[in-house]
Amino acid sequence: SQTIHQWPATLVQPVGSPLSLECTVEGTSNPNLYWYRQAAGRGLQLLFYSVGIGQISSEVPQNLSASRPQDRQFILSSKKLLLSDSGFYLCAARTGPSTDTQYFGPGTRLTVL
Amino acid sequence: AQSVAQPEDQVNVAEGNPLTVKCTYSVSGNPYLFWYVQYPNRGLQFLLKYITGDNLVKGSYGFEAEFNKSQTSFHLKKPSALVSDSALYFCAVRAFNTNAGKSTFGDGTTLTVKP
Numbered sequence: 001s002q003t004i005h006q007w008p009a010t011l012v013q014p015v016g017s018p019l020s021l022e023c024t025v026e027g028t029s030n031p032n033l034y035w036y037r038q039a040a041g042r043g044l045q046l047l048f049y050s051v052g053i054g055q056i057s058s059e060v061p062q063n064l065s066a067s068r069p070q071d072r073q074f075i076l077s078s079k080k081l082l083l084s085d086s087g088f089y090l091c092a093a094r095t096g097p098s099t100d101t102q103y104f105g106p107g108t109r110l111t112v113l
Numbered sequence: 114a115q116s117v118a119q120p121e122d123q124v125n126v127a128e129g130n131p132l133t134v135k136c137t138y139s140v141s142g143n144p145y146l147f148w149y150v151q152y153p154n155r156g157l158q159f160l161l162k163y164i165t166g167d168n169l170v171k172g173s174y175g176f177e178a179e180f181n182k183s184q185t186s187f188h189l190k191k192p193s194a195l196v197s198d199s200a201l202y203f204c205a206v207r208a209f210n211t212n213a214g215k216s217t218f219g220d221g222t223t224l225t226v227k228p
Binding site: 006034044051088090094101103107 | 145147154159164
């Protein structure tokens with residue numbers, strides 16, 4: 001079975017500082033990968049998804065970017081954080097039509113001050 | 114376009130009583146439906162899914178859900194609630210041919226089970 005790792009678990013950053021959140025997946029290959037943001041413990045907003053190395057699709061215009069340098073690595077970045085970037089960031093992986101289920105990592109709590 | 118509605122922000126039940134968390138969906142074509150649970154400051158945990166076949170789906174921790182095509186619903190149920198079931202529950206939907214398997218999630222329902 002697959003395991004999804006995210007780090008760091010928590011992060012406090014000043015406004016205007018850069019950001020790099022990392023997600024790695026074990027136990028599977030060629031997954032679809034997703035970045036979500038969850039504000040105030042409620043609904044999930046899909047930020048980016050990737051169907052392969054170097055292939056990134058953005059769902060909403062924003063201050064963030066994503067990259068997939070390796071098959072099982074997905075990175076969320078920003079050059080300059082805004083207060084509104086605070087939230088709980090979740091990485092998810094979907095491993096093909098036979099399972100067709102998204103599995104989530106433990107999340108990163110980002111606070112921008 | 115696909116969408117999910119969880120009409121109740123909060124559901125309160127007494128321990129030992131049955132629980133239902135409601136979900137309705139809208140999608141073009143056949144739906145794939147999912148339920149997840151989230152505990153505070155944790156990622157979402159997969160509970161169960163409906164892809165095809167029997168309308169009653171059984172999942173983890175004694176939960177089950179019934180797919181009702183005519184009512185476009187996929188309500189989550191459990192015969193006897195536990196205090197440890199208290200958490201945030203998400204319903205999700207995607208059409209079978211959605212690009213990149215993107216799912217749409219509901220806004221979540223907070224379940225509180227009181228002793």
